[in-house]
Amino acid sequence: MSDTVDELVAGLFRSDARATARLITLVEDEAPEVARIQSAIRDRVGRAYRVGFTGPPGAGKSTLVAALAKHWVNDGESGRVARVSIVAVDPTSPFTGGALLGDRVRMTSLDPSVFIRSMANRGRLGGIAATTDGVCDVLDAYGSDWLLVETVGVGQSEVEIAECADVTVVVLTPGTGDSVQLLKAGLMEVAEIVVVNKADRPGADSLVAEIQSIVGMRPHSDVPMPIVSTVATENKGIDELAKTIEEYRTQQVSRGLLETRRKRNLRAKIQRLVEARLRREIWGGKGASEELDATVECILRKEETPWDASERIVKKWIR
Amino acid sequence: MSDTVDELVAGLFRSDARATARLITLVEDEAPEVARIQSAIRDRVGRAYRVGFTGPPGAGKSTLVAALAKHWVNDGESGRVARVSIVAVDPTSPFTGGALLGDRVRMTSLDPSVFIRSMANRGRLGGIAATTDGVCDVLDAYGSDWLLVETVGVGQSEVEIAECADVTVVVLTPGTGDSVQLLKAGLMEVAEIVVVNKADRPGADSLVAEIQSIVGMRPHSDVPMPIVSTVATENKGIDELAKTIEEYRTQQVSRGLLETRRKRNLRAKIQRLVEARLRREIWGGKGASEELDATVECILRKEETPWDASERIVKKWIR
Numbered sequence: 001m002s003d004t005v006d007e008l009v010a011g012l013f014r015s016d017a018r019a020t021a022r023l024i025t026l027v028e029d030e031a032p033e034v035a036r037i038q039s040a041i042r043d044r045v046g047r048a049y050r051v052g053f054t055g056p057p058g059a060g061k062s063t064l065v066a067a068l069a070k071h072w073v074n075d076g077e078s079g080r081v082a083r084v085s086i087v088a089v090d091p092t093s094p095f096t097g098g099a100l101l102g103d104r105v106r107m108t109s110l111d112p113s114v115f116i117r118s119m120a121n122r123g124r125l126g127g128i129a130a131t132t133d134g135v136c137d138v139l140d141a142y143g144s145d146w147l148l149v150e151t152v153g154v155g156q157s158e159v160e161i162a163e164c165a166d167v168t169v170v171v172l173t174p175g176t177g178d179s180v181q182l183l184k185a186g187l188m189e190v191a192e193i194v195v196v197n198k199a200d201r202p203g204a205d206s207l208v209a210e211i212q213s214i215v216g217m218r219p220h221s222d223v224p225m226p227i228v229s230t231v232a233t234e235n236k237g238i239d240e241l242a243k244t245i246e247e248y249r250t251q252q253v254s255r256g257l258l259e260t261r262r263k264r265n266l267r268a269k270i271q272r273l274v275e276a277r278l279r280r281e282i283w284g285g286k287g288a289s290e291e292l293d294a295t296v297e298c299i300l301r302k303e304e305t306p307w308d309a310s311e312r313i314v315k316k317w318i319r
Numbered sequence: 320m321s322d323t324v325d326e327l328v329a330g331l332f333r334s335d336a337r338a339t340a341r342l343i344t345l346v347e348d349e350a351p352e353v354a355r356i357q358s359a360i361r362d363r364v365g366r367a368y369r370v371g372f373t374g375p376p377g378a379g380k381s382t383l384v385a386a387l388a389k390h391w392v393n394d395g396e397s398g399r400v401a402r403v404s405i406v407a408v409d410p411t412s413p414f415t416g417g418a419l420l421g422d423r424v425r426m427t428s429l430d431p432s433v434f435i436r437s438m439a440n441r442g443r444l445g446g447i448a449a450t451t452d453g454v455c456d457v458l459d460a461y462g463s464d465w466l467l468v469e470t471v472g473v474g475q476s477e478v479e480i481a482e483c484a485d486v487t488v489v490v491l492t493p494g495t496g497d498s499v500q501l502l503k504a505g506l507m508e509v510a511e512i513v514v515v516n517k518a519d520r521p522g523a524d525s526l527v528a529e530i531q532s533i534v535g536m537r538p539h540s541d542v543p544m545p546i547v548s549t550v551a552t553e554n555k556g557i558d559e560l561a562k563t564i565e566e567y568r569t570q571q572v573s574r575g576l577l578e579t580r581r582k583r584n585l586r587a588k589i590q591r592l593v594e595a596r597l598r599r600e601i602w603g604g605k606g607a608s609e610e611l612d613a614t615v616e617c618i619l620r621k622e623e624t625p626w627d628a629s630e631r632i633v634k635k636w637i638r
Contacts, residue, residue, distance in 0.1 A: 038624040056376055266615050266625070271602060273629035278597055281637060283590060296585050305357040306585070310592035318600060319638055 005033045009040040012142055015083075017115065020142050024117055027134040030276075034134065044141035046262075048085075049249055052165030053150045054190065059171040060197045062093045064232040064241075065148045069114045071242050072146050082146060085115040085139040089132050089161065090152040093118070115139060130272045133164045162190040163268040166261060167248050169193045169241075172211070174203035188214060191225065193244055199229035199237065282317055324352050328359040331461055334402075336434065339461050343436055346453040349595075353453065363460035365581075367404075368568055371484030372469045373509065378490040379516045381412045383551040383560075384467045388433045390561050391465050401465060404434040404458040408451050408480065409471040412437070434458060449591045452483045481509040482587040485580060486567050488512045488560075491530070493522035507533060510544065512563055518548035518556065601636055 003011075003022065011019025026033050053061050069084040088095035095118045117135060136147055151161045162168045170191040175198075194215075196207055208227055215225045226244045230237030252258040282288065295313070298304045304312075322330075322341070330338025345352050372380050388403040407414035414437045436454060455466055470480045481487045489510040494517075513530055515523055527546055534544045545563045549556030571577040601607065614632070617623045623631075 035624070035626045035630075038626045042621060042624055263615050263619070266618060267611055269625055270611065270614055270618075270628055270632070273625055274601065274632045275594070275598065277629055277633045278637070279594065281633065282593065292586055292589065295589055296582050299585060299589075300582070302361060305354070305361055306588055306592055307354045307357045309589055310596055311354075313589070313593045314596045314600065317638060318597070318636055 005036045005040065009037065012041070012138065013044070015143050020115070020138065021117075023138050024135050027138055028119065028131055030131070038134075038137070041137060041141040044143075045137045046140065048136075048140040048144040048147040050136060050140075050147045050149060050164065050166045051245060052161050052168045052190075053148065053171055054152070054161060054168060054187065055171035055195075056173075057090075057152055059173045060232050061090065061150050061152075061171050062088065062095055064171060064195065064197055064230060064238075065150050066114075067230075067232045067235055067238045068242060068245075069146070069148060071238050073113055075242075081113070083113070083115075083142075083144050084146045084148065085117070085142065085144040087117050087119065087132060087135055087139065087147065087149045088151075089119045090150050093150055093152075095150070115142065115144070130269075130276050132161065133269055133272075136164060163265050165265075166252070166258060167192050167245065169195055169245070171195045171197050172207065173198045174201045174207040193241075193248060194225060194227045195241060196227065196229045197232055200231050200234075204229060282313075324355045324359065328356065331360070331457065332363070334462050339434070339457065340436075342457050343454050346457055347438065347450055349450070357453075357456070360456060360460035363462075364456045365459065367455075367459040367463040367466040369455060369459075369466045369468060369483065369485045370564060371480050371487045371509075372467065372490055373471070373480060373487060373506065374490035374514075375492075376409075376471055378492045379551050380409065380469050380471075380490050381407065381414055383490060383514065383516055383549060383557075384469050385433075386549075386551045386554055386557045387561060387564075388465070388467060390557050392432055394561075400432070402432070402434075402461075402463050403465045403467065404436070404461065404463040406436050406438065406451060406454055406458065406466065406468045407470075408438045409469050412469055412471075414469070434461065434463070449588075449595050451480065452588055452591075455483060482584050484584075485571070485577060486511050486564065488514055488564070490514045490516050491526065492517045493520045493526040512560075512567060513544060513546045514556075514560060515546065515548045516551055519550050519553075523548060601632075 003019070005023075005026075008019045008023050008026075012023055023037060026037060053065055055061055065086055065088075069086055072082045072084050074081075086095065095116055117139070119132065119135065132149065132151075136149065139147055149161060149165060168190045170187050170193070172194065174196065194211055196204055196211070198204075208229065211227055215227075226248070228237055228241045228244050230241055232238065249258070252261065283292075295304070295309050299306055299309060322338070324342075324345075327338045327342050327345075331342055342356060345356060372384055374380055384405055384407075388405055391401045391403050393400075405414065414435055436458070438451065438454065451468065451470075455468065458466055468480060468484060487509045489506050489512070491513065493515065513534075515526055515530070517523075527548065530546055534546075545567070547556055547560045547563050549560055551557065568577070571580065602611075614623070614628050618625055618628060
């Protein structure tokens with residue numbers, strides 16, 4: 001790499017797409033330059049509003065995100081054109097899966113002013129959330145007004161992504177039966193706005209009713225949760241969804257909740273960074289792999305249990 | 320709890336279901352007794368064959384797992400009745416979601432001799448894989464011949480669960496379009512046997528063809544990957560799937576690959592245990608929460624970047 005970090009950051013501040021893309025790659029690769037990058041951009045981080053989108057595969061998240069991006073680019077707040085960036089960390093997303101695997105890209109005619117970044121790296125030492133967060137910071141400093149983060153939500157990943165977002169939108173579809181199961185099983189923990197996409201399909205009304213009854217069972221069900229119906233492929237309901245998100249943000253800001261939320265996210269971020277560093281320190285060092293193999297043999301010879309082995313290793317490392 | 324760990328373990332070895340359930344709860348809760356439990360059962364761990372099932376929500380994994388369990392209970396190897404245990408860590412599974420949330424249990428008439436354990440705890444310090452692995456060890460010592468672990472696979476969780484299993488079965492269905500995307504995006508990394516369930520639906524043949532072409536693109540495509548078509552609700556293809564899994568195991572054992580696989584899993588297990596302990600040590604200690612809050616304020620005052628803060632914290636803890 002010939003450009004220095006300072007040159008790339010200068011490019012980022014000029015909204016140069018190429019420099020931005022290269023900085024993102026450094027962050028994704030957890031390169032040694034990350035410390036410098038964080039330090040150089042920190043005064044420009046915090047302006048973008050980060051919207052996380054999660055839901056089961058096939059819910060139409062990518063199409064919805066693309067439609068919203070177009071909405072905000074065209075109808076930017078206060079007259080000027082808004083800058084929108086999309087980060088896709090969903091292995092089923094056409095942004096990600098399509099770009100990665102040469103598959104057909106289902107998304108067409110997205111405004112060229114929208115910056116799209118697909119993240120397909122899974123199982124890195126730092127975890128997906130650590131990297132996503134860093135990429136969002138770069139795109140924040142790039143000058144994004146809206147940062148849309150898309151991820152598939154059916155396991156633990158949605159909780160991690162919720163920790164990177166200012167608001168989490170859960171996207172469901174009628175007719176699959178899994179939507180309600182997923183909502184009950186965990187998505188409700190992170191949902192702040194619910195979208196019923198593909199709302200022209202049979203069962204949309206009953207899905208909305210089911211969601212309302214689940215929402216009513218929450219511990220703090222006095223806070224109404226917005227439920228918006230959309231048909232993203234036909235651009236239906238997108239204006240209303242955009243308005244709902246904008247109102248949510250206004251409420252958060254006026255009640256001081258955005259600050260609280262960002263502090264909570266920052267706490268989680270520090271923890272993730274520390275854990276990633278510890279993993280690198282302990283498992284990435286010289287001789288670490290051979291030591292681990294020796295421990296495995298020890299356990300197989302019944303000289304030690306896995307539990308005892310882990311205690312021994314921790315004691316060796318921790319002060 | 321009035322029973323001592325020794326009493327519970329004695330109950331486990333007598334195949335007492337109540338004692339077994341209580342030991343599992345201790346493991347799930349990451350109770351201090353876990354070290355004693357591991358040590359007491361270690362000579363009885365390793366006999367069960369662990370089959371992991373993963374795939375998108377709605378693929379019919381629970382029904383398939385239940386049908387297989389019935390098959391093995393009824394047609395146990397070498398004449399005697401096989402003991403089968405099921406561990407469900409899938410938030411969309413009727414075993415888990417149903418039991419937890421009072422939903423209708425779609426599964427009916429499962430043989431009472433099958434031990435079913437649902438795990439719904441998400442986001443614990445140790446992570447789902449650490450707990451699942453410990454629960455499997457208890458059910459192994461209980462005398463299970465077959466341990467069937469079901470998890471939804473669309474993010475990182477399937478990789479973790481693959482690290483607990485002797486073989487990973489990926490379950491897909493025709494007609495959704497997402498199956499192939501998921502397979503490309505990550506499920507292929509863990510797939511050793513692929514099931515096309517709901518094979519009576521339109522598109523089953525073309526899904527099989529698509530899977531075959533993806534399988535052919537693997538780096539080691541000289542090793543054939545079995546693809547089995549089933550209709551679990553009608554018990555179709557279950558015999559063939561059982562036979563395929565049994566043959567896979569026979570091959571693994573005769574070529575010494577089961578031992579290699581278990582060593583690799585044990586390595587991953589040690590790493591998970593160490594990381595869980597470190598997390599508890601660093602974030603669970605007295606004053607840790609207040610210190611984290613102070614760090615957040617420090618970062619917000621721009622006195623420190625998150626990166627620098629994480630370095631400082633790591634240096635404080637690591638020798």
